[in-house]
Amino acid sequence: MNVPLLDLVAQYQAIKDEVLPALQAVIESQQFIMGPAIAQLEARVAELSHARHGIGCASGTDALLLPLKALNLRPGDEVITTPYTFFATAGAIHNAGGRPVFVDIEPESFNIDPAAVEAAITPRTRAIIPVHLYGQMVEMERLLQIAGKRGLPIIEDACQAIGARRSIDGVWRLAGELGWVTAYSFFPSKNLGAWGDGGMMVTSDAAAAERLRRLRLHGGAKQYHHDEVGINSRLDSVQAAVLLAKLPHLAAWSAKRREHATYYTRAFQGLASVHPPVVATGNEHIFHQYTLRVERRDALQAHLKAKGIGNAIYYPIPLHRQPCFADLGYAAGSLPQSERAAQEAVSLPIYPELTHAQLDYVIAAIREFYR
Ligand SMILES: Cc1ncc(COP(=O)(O)O)c(C=O)c1O
Numbered sequence: 001m002n003v004p005l006l007d008l009v010a011q012y013q014a015i016k017d018e019v020l021p022a023l024q025a026v027i028e029s030q031q032f033i034m035g036p037a038i039a040q041l042e043a044r045v046a047e048l049s050h051a052r053h054g055i056g057c058a059s060g061t062d063a064l065l066l067p068l069k070a071l072n073l074r075p076g077d078e079v080i081t082t083p084y085t086f087f088a089t090a091g092a093i094h095n096a097g098g099r100p101v102f103v104d105i106e107p108e109s110f111n112i113d114p115a116a117v118e119a120a121i122t123p124r125t126r127a128i129i130p131v132h133l134y135g136q137m138v139e140m141e142r143l144l145q146i147a148g149k150r151g152l153p154i155i156e157d158a159c160q161a162i163g164a165r166r167s168i169d170g171v172w173r174l175a176g177e178l179g180w181v182t183a184y185s186f187f188p189s190k191n192l193g194a195w196g197d198g199g200m201m202v203t204s205d206a207a208a209a210e211r212l213r214r215l216r217l218h219g220g221a222k223q224y225h226h227d228e229v230g231i232n233s234r235l236d237s238v239q240a241a242v243l244l245a246k247l248p249h250l251a252a253w254s255a256k257r258r259e260h261a262t263y264y265t266r267a268f269q270g271l272a273s274v275h276p277p278v279v280a281t282g283n284e285h286i287f288h289q290y291t292l293r294v295e296r297r298d299a300l301q302a303h304l305k306a307k308g309i310g311n312a313i314y315y316p317i318p319l320h321r322q323p324c325f326a327d328l329g330y331a332a333g334s335l336p337q338s339e340r341a342a343q344e345a346v347s348l349p350i351y352p353e354l355t356h357a358q359l360d361y362v363i364a365a366i367r368e369f370y371r
Contacts, residue, residue, distance in 0.1 A: 003349050003358045005310030006189055010353035019245040026241045035237035041244050042200065045184065048163060048250075049176030051202035053209035056235030057216045060159040060185020061088040063199035064129070066215050066233065067155050067181035068096030070208060071126055080120050081129040081157075082112040083318040083330075084338040089131055089157050090319045098126065100328065102320040104335040108278040110134060110291070110345070113337075114142040121146075127153045132161035132175050134314075134347075135191070135254075135288035136279065140178045141168045154178070159185035159199075160288040162192050163254055167282040176202045181212070186243055191257070191288055192250050194239040256352035257287035260359060264290060264348065267363040273370045289314055290350035297346050300369055307365045312347050 012019075026035060042054030057063050068079065079093045083102040090100040103116035112130045128147055130138040138156075147154050156179035158164070164175040176182035186198035203209050214221050219230030265276040273295040279285045291314065294300055304311045318338040320330035333339065348362055 001358065001361045002308040003310060003354070003362055005312055005347070005349050006351050007353055008188060008193070011351070014353070015246065015249065019242055022241040022245040023238060026237050032237050034234060035240070037237050037240035037244055038235055041235070041240040041247075044244065044247055045162075045200050046202050048174070048247075049158075049182060049202045050174045051176050051182070052204040053202065053206065055201045055203075055209060055212045055216065056240065057199045057201060058233040058235065059197045060157075060183055060187060060199040061092060062216070062231070062233040063159070063183035063185065063201045064088060064092035064155065064157060065096055066201060066212050066231070067183070067203075067208070068092055068098060068127070069215055069230070070181075070211050071096070071098075071153070073098040073126055076124055077126045078122060078124045079127045079129060080117050080125060082131050082133070082338070083320040083335055084110060084315060084341055085131040085133060085157065085319065086159070086315065087319065087322070088159070089129055090325070093129070099124075100319070100325065101125070102318075102328075102330060102335060102338075104337045105341065107337050107341070109136055109138075109280050110341055111136065111138045112143075114139055114146055117143065118146045121150060121152070125150070125152060127155055129155045129157055130179075131157040131159075132164055134277070134291055135161050135164050135257075135286035136277075136283055137161060137164050137166040137173075137175055139280070140166060140173065144178060153180035155180060156182040158182045159187075160190065161286060162190070163250055164286045165284045167284075172284075177204075180205060181208055186239065191254055191286055192243060192246060195242045196236065196239055198235050198239040198243065199233075200235065253352040254286040257290075257350050258285065260350055260352075260354055261285070261287045261290050263356075263359055264350075264363065268292070268366070271367065271370050274366065287350050289347040291345050291347045293341070293344040294346055295344075297344055300366070301346060303369045304362075304365060307361075309362055309365055310349055313342075313345060314347055315345075316342055318342050 046054035186194040215230035
């Protein structure tokens with residue numbers, strides 16, 4: 001049997017009759033740039049994030065870069081984030097002219113440790129970027145308290161967490177609801193994926209929304225009038241049409257991922273070498289990834305590969321140890337939880353279309369390895 005890490009063809013087969021007509025409508029209209037599908041999608045994504053404004057852009061990377069640009073960072077300005085994330089989180093800080101300050105993660109959730117954030121704040125700190133990694137929200141209430149005391153904006157990296165939520169004081173709060181600006185990615189492998197690159201920012205700050213709308217169009221509110229220097233980062237109308245057609249399925253897809261996660265986790269109970277992901281109290285995880293911590297990780301990977309089971313390491317080198325950030329001066333061992341996670345984590349197939357036979361095959365392969 002073959003179990004790929006992700007099977008987008010299975011998703012395509014299930015929804016093509018809905019997506020292809022939407023795509024054809026854009027083609028027939030020939031309105032490829034800033035067509036009506038963009039504003040529709042912006043409104044829908046803002047709504048599902050409990051935010052007032054959505055601003056489409058070209059990628060999740062730009063959805064991080066643009067709010068950072070809006071902060072007008074000056075050389076030496078610091079932005080605190082996690083090193084245990086996709087490169088874009090820190091790359092955007094650098095490209096906006098800031099200096100990434102990496103702090104360690106909490107071992108159970110793989111998410112940034114709020115206490116470490118607090119300890120890293122200096123007079124040069126200008127913002128905090130928590131990442132809702134693998135689809136599980138950060139402890140936002142603690143982070144908001146820490147940031148609020150200093151008046152620091154929070155940019156949520158929700159590129160892996162669209163629709164994730166957390167119960168705070170008995171109220172469901174969505175990823176994208178509590179930060180100043182939130183970044184989403186529509187990279188094809190995401191829970192809500194386009195047929196190419198795409199991203200969106202959401203915010204409830206009207207002034208920020210207006211500024212971000214300008215910054216994504218070369219810094220001008222009116223064509224050929226440039227109030228400041230922005231970038232060209234539009235969401236494509238073709239992608240917006242695909243995403244609008246897929247959006248009604250998102251909740252059910254994420255629920256299916258949760259169901260598969262529960263199935264795996266039950267099956268791995270009692271295996272001493274395998275630690276299933278921990279869902280923090282109050283969180284509703286969307287399982288963009290189902291990530292285990294395991295012993296003898298690299299040998300397990302080879303075993304899974306031999307069995308035809310897709311798997312991946314997110315992420316093998318934490319960002320504070322990347323060569324491009326060597327001048328920031330983080331030694332090996334300086335952020336031990338992130339470094340340990342990079343050695344132990346392995347992600348399994350978790351896409352909604354997986355069959356029980358496939359799940360059982362993956363479980364059997366892992367049980368066989370650790371027997
Ligand atoms: C945590 C995180 N941040 C940022 C990004 C960047 O998004 P994109 O690939 O759409 O630029 C991604 C996705 O790839 C991500 O997973």
